Amino acid sequence: MIEVAGLRKTYGDFAAVVDSSFSVDEGEVFGIVGPNGAGKTTTLKVLAGLVDPTDGDVEVAGFRSDDPEMRRRLGFLPEESPLYEEMTPRSYLRFFADLYDVPGDVADERIAAALDRLELDHRERRLGDMSKGMKRKVAIARSLVNDPDVLVYDEPASGLDPVTTNSVLAFTRELRATGKTVVFSAHNLYHVESVCDRVVVMNEGRIVARGSVDGIRERHGETTYHVYTDVAPSRVDQPTGPLSDVDATTEAVGDRFRTTVPDMDAVEAVREAVAAAGGEVVDIRTREPSLEDVFLDIVGRPMPGRYAGDAAAEGPE
């Protein structure tokens, strides 16, 4: 459904996107993640036909990105979407439906269905009097008035409260169920993990990793083991003891001690060390790497704007 080959976009001497290539299948939710300035938004704007590429080929739904016909097949949600505040949701959406030549009765039906699904009730209120979340829902509804095959969403849940965020993410998952192709960017990795089938990780304009979320996790993250013991770490971590050759870190957690090791052999070494010290292992937990960890591994720095709920991304222990 989307083919991007050798995409390059420069602004003067600044390269926003460098040699970027990827493809998106029909019905797929595809994520583009990366820190601010990574080139995500520029890539999405090229897909939407808003920005002309400096070099490379971009095809969306069988049309070049600069083909006006492509725009009829595409719905775009920019990161910021101030609306025409003197209009009502209904008049605003009807205006855009008109621009896409959608017949009036069909437009009314689509608008009503989208607003119903997004649970937006105040359809005759001025947009200027609405909350940010409500406006975001109207903007999402706008991206659907032409019943597009491809949806390009730039940070769709950015800055929204948790309830609205969950609603938007759930709606995005439903779009996949209806066969829409969605390209979705976020710097909040939890959002990406929760809806995307595949992702590319961008940093400084380049794609630095790609694949399914699990695949990337496997390649760039490692499962770790947390071994909880009841003895002091100084007694466990002796220079000549069983852990002397093991990559382990120990920290106090309440009245216990947690030693993090990379594999089961190390777990056994910890068990032996604890037994030698007169203590015992009270718990062993595994920890899957989050996309945050993967990103840290790839780009060497943490993601900015970490979502408060990222703890939920941590694997079962």
Place this chain on the structure above:
Amino acid sequence: MIDRLRRILRVARWETARAGGGVDRRTLLAALALLSVAGVVLGGGLAAGVVGIDVDRDVYRVGVDPGSPYADAVEAEPSLTPVSADRATLGETADLVVLDAERGGADREVAVIASDTRKGEAAAAEFRAAVEAHNERLMATEENATAAFPVTVSLRYASRTTPLDDGATLGGADGGGGGGGSSGGSDGDEATGDGSGEGGDTGDTGGTGTRDSTGTGDSAGQEDSGLAVPSIGGGAFGAGTVGTPGAIAPPFPFASLLLAFAFLVPMNFLIQAYGSSVLDERTNRRGEPLLVTPLSPAEIVAGKTLPYVAAAVLVTAAIAVAVGGGVLSVVAVLPIAATFLAATFVGAMFARSFKELTFVTVGVSVFLTTYAFVPAIFTNVTPVALVSPLTLVVFDLQDEAVSLGEALFSTTPMALGAALLYGLGIGVYREEDLFTQKPVARKFLDALAVRLSAVEPDSLGAIASRDRLRPLASVALLTACTIPFVFVAELLAVAVLFALPVTVSIPVLLVVIAFIEELAKSVHLYAGFERGVFARTDRVAVAVGLASGAGFFLAEKATAVVQAVGLTELYVGRAAFGSVAGVEGLPVGVLVALLFAPLLLHGVATTVAAMGASRGRTRYALALALAALIHAAYNFAVVSVHG
């Protein structure tokens, strides 16, 4: 095409609703009420004859016998009210009494007695002026005008001290018409016209003599056409008016000009709303969703502009009806309205904030109002006035005919300029420029660069192919598109300088014109180099310089239209736009050389500027100055040789 029109109309309908919604009802009602009150007061005043007209009517009471020959003089003067001499009591029922008694035969004894007050003295002065005016009118009815107004001409011959013929200094260009006789004084000759109205005796602009001969005085125009204009100002001026020089008023079409100005007033309000609407799209990226619809930027801009154009047409038509203008007035004002809107559009595209937009709209308003209004002041004086389409409105209000050539000359530069300004603005009506906060100068360069195609050294092969020439053709085309602006700027320079002594105006004009043209030919080349469209090599600089010079040369020929309206009859007009007069009889080789000399000039000078442009801003400024000097030297040479 129909789909495109439909989409434009949808945007226009939405823009109309938005613009209407942007003004709260209370403000709207207050504005309407204010306009209504103003209309009622003005209309009522006009109907009652008290607004601006004859405010000194019936000030003095004059006792005069109805049978007296002086009764007609008193009757004709609005400030004097005749009362019967029999019932007049000086100081009570009359400020002045005329005692007129026949002494037998043709002899009459006349005594004029004024009350011994300041009002009485003023009444006497007014009475004296009324009698003189009455006598002038009587003389004017004489068939033998020369006998009625004998003129003594004293000639003094003086040797010329300057090679430039400043005899055509334009203060006297209106020599046509009755008053022309007095205009020749500017060249130092003490000559007075014969007052016969038979064309200007100084021999300058016959065209204006014809114009004047139709009667330009406001009073005359009012009487002839029944035009409902206030009779403000002096008497008539032109061939139809015969009299002593002291009775001649300046050819200043005050009333018509004042009414023509009324057409400009609504433009200032219109551009405020329009500019705000355009900038509002750019604020907080509000217009971004529109850019991903199937509409092209041109369609979006057309849709947003259409309501304001419609408003301009409606308001202009309404004003035309109100002041007695015709279709010509509407046709003449529309290019002005389009230029107001286009300049505001470009300004709103370049402005970074509403604060900057305010400066833009004020600048647009002041500049365009000045450009339109000031030349129109000289409607009855010089063809320079045709620089402004508002001059056509003045002609229209004076019920004077305008030729098609004059109408095109007056309106085409502004209309083309408006179209090109829209082209410039639409070029940056895209995501990359619409929502970024760049300085105005950088956006201007972006807008120019977006219209250029890449020129690399590799693309300039020895064999000219269509692909290789296309980028250079885009350079030439963009240069050609600057011609209307160059034309307007040069006309403005002529309009500003024409009243100065020729020894000052001509040199200044030649330098100014050289600079304007060199800037027009090279500024987009600088944009191309700065934005990386052109490779910074000497070879590319020479190629784009020559292409730009050629484009300008070809487009410049379009200015031959000035010949059609007589502008080259003026000395400064010839200096600015050249003339083909006087080349008859020259050998073909010389003629060909004369024809292509400008091409050589433009090619060389623009290449110099392009070489500088390829090396950065400072070098470009220096090279531009050098190119302008080369061009100015050429201009001086041409003027000196060709005259």
